[in-house]
Amino acid sequence: MGPEAKEPPPTGWAVLGLLSFGRELSGYDLKKWADSSLRFFYWSPASSQIYAELGRLERLGYVTSRVAAQDDLRNKRLFRITAAGTNAITEWVQHSAVEPPVLKHGVALRAWLGHLADPARLRDVVVEHRDNVVLLAGEAAAASASAEAIDGWEFPALVTRWSQRYYESERDLADEMLADLDRLARKRRHRGHRA
Amino acid sequence: MGPEAKEPPPTGWAVLGLLSFGRELSGYDLKKWADSSLRFFYWSPASSQIYAELGRLERLGYVTSRVAAQDDLRNKRLFRITAAGTNAITEWVQHSAVEPPVLKHGVALRAWLGHLADPARLRDVVVEHRDNVVLLAGEAAAASASAEAIDGWEFPALVTRWSQRYYESERDLADEMLADLDRLARKRRHRGHRA
DNA sequence: CGCCAGATAGCACTAATAGAACTATGGCTA
DNA sequence: TAGCCATAGTTCTATTAGTGCTATCTGGCG
Numbered sequence: 001m002g003p004e005a006k007e008p009p010p011t012g013w014a015v016l017g018l019l020s021f022g023r024e025l026s027g028y029d030l031k032k033w034a035d036s037s038l039r040f041f042y043w044s045p046a047s048s049q050i051y052a053e054l055g056r057l058e059r060l061g062y063v064t065s066r067v068a069a070q071d072d073l074r075n076k077r078l079f080r081i082t083a084a085g086t087n088a089i090t091e092w093v094q095h096s097a098v099e100p101p102v103l104k105h106g107v108a109l110r111a112w113l114g115h116l117a118d119p120a121r122l123r124d125v126v127v128e129h130r131d132n133v134v135l136l137a138g139e140a141a142a143a144s145a146s147a148e149a150i151d152g153w154e155f156p157a158l159v160t161r162w163s164q165r166y167y168e169s170e171r172d173l174a175d176e177m178l179a180d181l182d183r184l185a186r187k188r189r190h191r192g193h194r195a
Numbered sequence: 196m197g198p199e200a201k202e203p204p205p206t207g208w209a210v211l212g213l214l215s216f217g218r219e220l221s222g223y224d225l226k227k228w229a230d231s232s233l234r235f236f237y238w239s240p241a242s243s244q245i246y247a248e249l250g251r252l253e254r255l256g257y258v259t260s261r262v263a264a265q266d267d268l269r270n271k272r273l274f275r276i277t278a279a280g281t282n283a284i285t286e287w288v289q290h291s292a293v294e295p296p297v298l299k300h301g302v303a304l305r306a307w308l309g310h311l312a313d314p315a316r317l318r319d320v321v322v323e324h325r326d327n328v329v330l331l332a333g334e335a336a337a338a339s340a341s342a343e344a345i346d347g348w349e350f351p352a353l354v355t356r357w358s359q360r361y362y363e364s365e366r367d368l369a370d371e372m373l374a375d376l377d378r379l380a381r382k383r384r385h386r387g388h389r390a
Numbered sequence: 391c392g393c394c395a396g397a398t399a400g401c402a403c404t405a406a407t408a409g410a411a412c413t414a415t416g417g418c419t420a
Numbered sequence: 421t422a423g424c425c426a427t428a429g430t431t432c433t434a435t436t437a438g439t440g441c442t443a444t445c446t447g448g449c450g
Contacts, residue, residue, distance in 0.1 A: 009437070010301060017308045028397050041303035046439055051399065076397055090311045098323040100331065101365075102299040106205065108236035108357060113212045114350035116285045128293040136295065154383075155309035158375050162303060162368060169364040170296075173357060180353050188349075204405065223429050241407050246430070271429055 007092075008056055011045050014038060015053045016062055016089050019081040021152070026076045027051050037147070037156060040140045040163035054079055062088055111177060119185040123178065130174040137167035202287075203251055206240050209233060210248045211257055211284050214276040216347070221271045222246050232342070232351060235335050235358035249274055257283055306372060314380040318373065325369040332362035 008016070018030050018038070025033070027050050034044040045053070057063045062085030065077045081089075107129040114122055144160035147153045203211070213225050213233070220228070222245050229239040240248070252258045257280030260272045276284075302324040309317055339355035342348045 010299065010304070011437075014304060017304065020308060020311060026397070027399095038304075038307075041298060041300045041307070043297060043299055045437095047397095048399080048401095048440080049438055052438085086311070089308065093305045093308050093312045094316045094320075098320055098327065099301050100324075100327050101301065101303075102238060102297070103236060104205070104238055104297040105236045106294050106296065108296075108354050109205075109209060109212065109233075110288045111357070112233075112236070112351055112354040113215060113284065113288050114353070115347070116215060116281070117288045121289045125289075125293055129295075132293065132295050152310070154379055156307055158309070158372070158379060159303050159307040161375070162306070162372050165368055165371065169368070173360055173364070176360065177353070177357050180356070184349055184353060206405075221429070223427095242429090243408080243431080244406055247406085 008053065008060065008062075011049065012053045012056060013089060013092050014042055014045070015050060016057055016081065016085055019063060019079060020086060020089055022081070024078045024080045026078055027054055028076070030054075030079075037143055037160065040136065040143065041159060041166070057085065060088075061085070107174075111181070114181070114184075119181065119188075123181055126174055126178055126181065130171055130178075133167045133170040133174065137164050137171065140164040140167060203248065203255065203257075206244065207248045207251060208284060208287050209237055209240070210245060211252055211276065211280055214258060214274060215281060215284055217276070219273045219275045221273055222249055223271070225249075225274075232338055232355065235331070235338065235355060236361070252280065255283075256280070302369075306376070309376070309379075314376065314383075318376055321369055321373055321376065325366055325373075328362045328365040328369065332359050332366065335359040335362060 014034070015030060018033055019025060027047065030050050031044070031047045034050070038044055054063065054065070058065060058079075061082060063079045063081055065079045067075050068078050107125060110117070110125055111122065140160050140163040144157050144164060147157035147160055209229070210225060213228055214220060222242065225245050226239070226242050229245070233239055249258065249260070253260060253274075256277060258274045258276055260274045262270050263273050302320060305312070305320055306317065335355050335358040339352050339359060342352035342355055
């Protein structure tokens with residue numbers, strides 16, 4: 001099958017997934033959409049990345065595009081998923097290998113290197129992280145509330161709810177880490193560790 | 196400051212961090228170490244990536260290397276952190292911006308696209324994910340037990356403990372997602388949604 | 391007037407992986 | 421005893437993934 005028979009990377013599936021709800025969307029729309037929902041559990045690709053993936057998906061025959069006039073003279077390209085695209089992503093959802101989630105937790109990495117840091121400063125880093133995830137939990141809650149209002153969006157609503165819980169448990173984990181850090185600092189002070 | 200004044204990427208800090216415990220290690224050692232501890236909260240870079248980062252760190256003056264005979268005739272390169280390297284990573288731990296963790300959760304993405312999937316198959320995917328994270332929780336527990344036994348490794352032990360809790364809450368989140376999926380499937384069956 | 395929002399696209403660059411190639415030893419087994 | 425595999429160890433190449441910046445165009449807002 002053709003010269004371009006390779007599968008898209010996960011990001012390609014994510015973009016195709018945004019289109020699988022049936023709407024006709026521009027690259028710009030897709031970026032905004034990714035920012036407001038995908039980013040909670042999958043990160044949001046750069047605009048240039050989205051356009052690149054759209055090009056690949058079109059070459060694969062998974063999407064088609066048409067140019068539409070948008071206001072008066074400005075035009076944009078609208079993308080729509082094809083039957084082949086729907087088949088392909090359905091296949092992917094159901095049958096691709098289940099891989100462990102990719103996590104790059106900068107704060108955990110810094111705590112892991114805690115022997116290098118001033119305890120108070122390390123504490124501040126974790127507290128700032130805690131604030132971040134509390135904010136994210138709230139945003140995910142808002143996103144899930146608006147998804148619940150839309151018919152046919154039961155699964156996005158389910159996953160944003162999951163995201164909300166995820167960030168709430170990140171908050172709890174941060175609290176436990178703070179308690180552990182305090183315990184450790186006390187112990188080190190007692191033993192007169194590195195003065 | 197010379198021609199090579201740029202900061203390493205996060206992966207570089209991770210590699211330098213592995214060396215910040217004071218040991219003299221080969222690239223091979225570093226890879227094994229990353230696989231057995233870093234990977235729980237920060238992923239494990241490919242060997243080629245590790246060697247590339249070591250090269251960069253050496254150019255920056257953050258590590259030095261020497262060639263050592265290892266058995267009889269075989270030789271390897273051992274890396275050691277320098278004072279400049281210790282300063283740099285200490286600075287990074289204490290003062291770099293606190294960024295939200297990067298998460299790419301393939302399973303959540305697939306659940307988000309649940310409208311495309313057969314409910315039973317989607318359920319299987321989440322169950323398989325649940326099994327994965329239970330396994331990871333156990334491995335993290337083992338890693339934290341061995342870290343606790345080593346003097347000076349209080350922070351790695353703390354973070355592997357955090358990782359263990361992290362994967363345990365991933366397990367709980369998976370259970371809640373399963374319950375939500377079942378609820379949704381029941382509701383759809385009632386309404387006769389797409390037969 | 392300048393800036394921002396909507397919209398698209400290209401370019402330069404970095405990050406990161408996969409895979410092969412090569413050296414070398416020791417243990418297993420047909 | 422020859423062949424093969426596993427482990428230790430390093431390096432290189434090819435390729436992809438992904439970001440950030442720049443450029444372009446229009447219209448509305450203050």
